[in-house]
Amino acid sequence: MKETRRGIYLGDDRRALIAKLQSLVTDLAATDFPHPASIPVIIDKWKVGRREVPCLLGETFGHPNIFDGGSSISSELFYFDPEGGIARTISRWYRLGIPAIPRI
Template identity: 50%
Template sequence: MSRTSLVQRLRCLADDLECVGKHDDAPSSAVAINTWALAQRSVPCLIGRTLGHPSVGDGRPALSSELFYFDPERGIARTMSRWYRLGTRVDPDYWTERLAGRS
């Protein structure tokens, strides 16, 4: 990613985080994520089945980009890439078992 692209993405992230609380919900463009759990790569992220994601088919498992804002009370999260509307939460073991091929 170019420096200019990174700056634009971070600026968009900062603008979105500044607006948290000024609106009741995530924007209508937010991607829905169900059967989600907090996961970790080298940074915190979400893992779950998305709905309305621009490049992941509906219901397919996805690992998000870095998680910057997480508010389960409001049902929203903001990663480097986009907003998510949080659906059903699952225990992280749900995904550990599925990714290991046990279910």
């Protein structure tokens, strides 16, 4: 498979991103999670919050859960190649149509 140099792997280079995602899948797929005492990092006075992450906004067509033409906000965006016309979120690939603000 030919390596592409265009596009942006958001947050990391391609290999580092793949390693992080593979590690996440391995951890979540394990039959047993680690015992809390074996985890060295502690977070105190914690709460669940929200943060902004890159995503795609637009009108979606062919999505399994959104009616054609419906407004959507994608899951977190990990790869974006407007010249190649594709993007990858944590959930799926997207073919990029017309941008909201066309390039001049």
